[in-house]
Structures are given as C-alpha cells and as structure tokens.
C-alpha cells in the first residue's frame with residue numbers, strides 16, 4: 045500500500061514514502077523525528093533532517109479512502125506536533141506514550157480528549173508499565189475507534205540503554221508493543237522516530253519488525 049501513499053512532493057505526507065514494503069499489510073518508513081508545531085526536535089535539526097511533520101494520514105484518507113486513522117506514538121517524547129495537527133479532527137485518533145515530565149513538557153495528565161489519548165509515564169517505566177498502559181488505555185481506546193489504518197511513530201528512545209531519556213524498555217518490550225499494535229487495525233504503517241544509541245538501535249528495530257509482522 046505504501047507506494048500509493050506516496051503522494052505528497054513536499055515531504056509532508058511521506059510517512060511511507062520511498063520505502064521498501066515489508067509485506068502487504070505493513071509498511072515501514074524513516075521519518076524526520078519529532079515535529080513540534082512547525083519547529084523541530086533539536087536532534088532532528090542536528091541531523092539535518094526534514095522539519096515537516098510526519099504523517100501518512102492525509103494521503104491515506106485522500107488516496108486510499110481510509111477514513112478512520114489511528115496514530116500510536118511510543119517515542120519517549122510527547123508527540124506534540126502530531127497532536128497539534130489532529131486535535132479536534134474526529135477522523136484521527138492520536139495516542140502518545142511518553143516520559144513525563146520530560147521534553148517538550150506537553151502531554152501531561154488531563155490533556156486527553158475524545159480523539160487524543162496522552163499517556164504520560166514516569167521516568168523509570170519499562171516493559172511492564174508500557175504493556176499495562178496498552179492493556180488499560182491504548183488498546184481499549186483504539187479498538188473503540190475502529191480504525192481503518194494504524195500509523196505508528198516508532199521511537200526507540202525509551203530503551204534502557206538510550207542516552208537521552210530515563211525509561212527501561214527492552215528489545216523484548218518493543219517486540220511486544222509492536223505485536224500489540226499489529227492487532228489493532230487491518231492495515232499498519234510504521235515510521236522510525238527517535239533512538240539515540242546507535243549500537244542498540246538496529247536490534248530494537250529488528251525486534252519491533254518481528255512484532256509488526258507477527259501473524
């Protein structure tokens with residue numbers, strides 16, 4: 045499906061742009077990181093990457109006719125840019141799990157609404173806390189929304205060996221989160237977000253891919 049989502053020349057809709065297909069129902073992309081309402085994550089600027097918000101939502105809706113799109117962002121930072129894009133849009137259900145309080149400071153308690161689910165997690169949270177958040181909040185919320193498509197902002201900076209944040213997710217934990225995501229919608233597309241330990245990142249991505257492609 046991702047080749048048909050490749051519709052926006054400005055890079056703003058390139059969640060699954062230019063990227064190899066994993067199979068018929070999972071597309072994987074590398075995105076520009078943390079969009080922040082028109083500004084960029086400092087690390088993103090450092091890397092010289094695109095400043096455009098990452099989303100495949102518009103092409104998915106316009107080209108594929110997939111009207112109900114859920115976005116799950118498990119990057120360790122709050123997905124404030126994506127939240128700002130779709131706040132008030134009842135065709136998009138946005139979920140962010142993130143360390144809080146932490147940069148950029150948004151997404152704290154009491155900031156959810158009907159189609160925005162912010163899940164602030166305390167520093168030190170690991171596989172158990174993330175799995176519990178999925179069971180108690182994320183899965184019921186997304187299932188009730190009944191999305192046609194799930195887009196995942198897959199950041200790996202909540203890993204226990206990541207230098208930036210203070211979370212304790214393991215490779216097995218990422219495999220589990222990915223497996224749970226893959227069960228939430230008939231189609232799924234994934235974009236790589238944060239992850240700043242370049243020694244561990246490849247195996248974390250590999251573990252997540254195993255989960256996303258699990259039958």
Ligand SMILES: [Zn+2]
Nearest residue numbers: 119120121238
């Ligand atoms: Zn991040």
